[in-house]
Amino acid sequence: MALSLIPKRFMSSALQRICYNLSGFNKYGLWRDDLIDDTDQDVIEALTRIDEKTIDERNYRILRAVQLSIQKDVLPKDQWTKLENDKLYLTPVVKQVRKEREEREEWNKLY
Template sequence: MPYTARVGPKVASALGRWAYNMAGFNQYGLYRDDCLAEYGDVREAVRRLPEKLKDERNYRFIRALHLSATHTVLPKEQWTKYEDDVKYLEPYLKEVRREREEKNKWETTM
C-alpha cells in the first residue's frame, strides 16, 4: 500500500501562503483573479463584471504596469495579503462555465 501524506489545514494554508507570496503579483497590488489569462470564459466573465469592479481591476492593472515600467514594487505594507485576496471573478466565471456546459449539453442532444 503506497504511503499518502495527509496535509492538515494549517500546513496547506502555510504552503498556499508561501506560493502566493512567491508568485510576486501581490507586490504590485494585484489579486489572484487579475492574473487569469483573459481568453474564452474569463473574457466573458470580465465583460459581465459591474462597472465598479471593472474600474477597480483597471486601476490595479495601470498601477502594476507603472510599477513594472519603473522597476519598483509597492511598499510591503501595501502588498496584497493572502488573507485579503478577493476572488471577485469567481462567481461570474462559474456562471459563464455553467452556461457554456448547458449550451454544449443542449447542442449534443439535438
C-alpha cells in the same frame, strides 16, 4: 516526529501563505483574479457580468502593476496584497459562464 505535532490545518495555511508570497504578483498590488487571461471568450463574457466599480478597480490595479514593472519597482511592503484580502471576484462568474456554455453545447448536440 516534530512535524506530526503541527496541525495539518496550520501546515496547509502556512504553505499557502508562502506560495502566495513567492508568486510575486502581490508585490504589485494585484489580486489572483487580475491574472486571468482576458482573451478567453468565457472570461470576456464574465467581465461583462460584473459591476462597473469592480472593473474600474481591476483596471487600476493592472495599470499600477504595469507602471511599477516599467519602473522596475514594487509597492512598499505595507501595500502588498495579503492573502486574507485577496478575494476571487471573477472566478465564480467564469465558472458559471463556462457551465452555461457547456450546457448550451450539450443541448445543441442533442437537438
